Each structure stands twice: as structure tokens, then as C-alpha cells.
Amino acid sequence: MRKSLFATAVAAAATAAVLLPTGPAASSPARPSATCAIDHFCLYENANGTGxxxxxxxxxxxxxxxGLPAARSAWNRTNQYWCVWSQDEYRGTKVIVQPNEGLKNLGGAYRSALPASSIRC
Incomplete structure (x- = not known):
């Protein structure tokens, strides 16, 4: 009888261990595919900092x-506001990215960018 209770407890623990996520991957938010350096503004090809x-x-x-066909997410690691536009040459729809804002999905495809210190932004 002891063996069967012990075997049942071991089997239950093994099942629970398989079902419960563990380690950093279980609780970590999505991370960009490539880290953005401090004092840089980074644009990523796809949403969530991928590509x-x-x-x-x-x-x-x-x-x-x-080498980006267009940018769909941004990471601002500067102390400035940045403007991104949906077309090249700073034309089209403009979105403003806050200073030191973490990874942000832009909600569309963007093709040009400038810091707020620029006249066009």
C-alpha cells in the first residue's frame, strides 16, 4: 500500500511539474530581437521589436x-521625443514616440524618423 501511495504522489508531482511554466521565460515580457543601444532610437521591421x-x-x-522595408515598432532610448512618418522624406502620417519610451508598436508601416531637435519634427 505504501508503494502505491508513493507512486501516486510522484506521478502527481511529475504531472504538475510538466504543466507549470518555470524559469525566466515563463514571466518575461516579449523582448526585441536586437537590443537598442543607450542614446539611440531604434526601429524594427515587425511588431514587438522583431525582425x-x-x-x-x-x-x-x-x-x-x-535594410528595413518599413518599421512597425520603435524603442526610444534617448531623452528626446522622436517623430516617425509613414512615408520616406518625412511625409505622410506622423507618430510621436516619447523620450525613453520602451518598445512601442507603431500601428502601421513607417519609413522615416527624426528627433525632436530637428526642425521637421
Missing amino acids: RRGSYMKGTDDVKRQ
Whole structure:
């Protein structure tokens, strides 16, 4: 009888261990595919910081120059506001990204970016 109670308890514990997530992956939020350096503004090809990344300190008039077809998320690691536009050459719909704002999905495809210190932003 002792063996069967012990075997039942071990089996139950093993089942629980399989069903419960453990370790850092269980509680960590989604992380970008590539880290954005301090004092940089980064744009990512896809939502949630995935895909290719472009890293900027002065902006870009066309993200294609950094190998991005368009940017769908941003990470602002600067102390400035940044503006991103839906078209190259700072045209189209503009979205403003707050200073030191963590990873942000832009809600569309964006193709150019400038810091607030620029006249166009």
C-alpha cells in the first residue's frame, strides 16, 4: 500500500511539474530581437521589436537604407521625443514616440524618423 501511495504522489508531482511554466521565460515580457543601444532610437521591421533593426542618433529620411522595408515598432532610448512618418522624406502620417519610451508598436508601416531637435519634427 505504501508503494502505491508513493507512486501516486510522484506521478502527481511529475504531472504538475510538466504543466507549470518555470524559469525566466515563463514571466518575461516579449523582448526585441536586437537590443537598442543607450542614446539611440531604434526601429524594427515587425511588431514587438522583431525582425531587422535600424539604430539612429540623428534620424533617417528612408529606413530602406538600413535594410528595413518599413518599421512597425520603435524603442526610444534617448531623452528626446522622436517623430516617425509613414512615408520616406518625412511625409505622410506622423507618430510621436516619447523620450525613453520602451518598445512601442507603431500601428502601421513607417519609413522615416527624426528627433525632436530637428526642425521637421
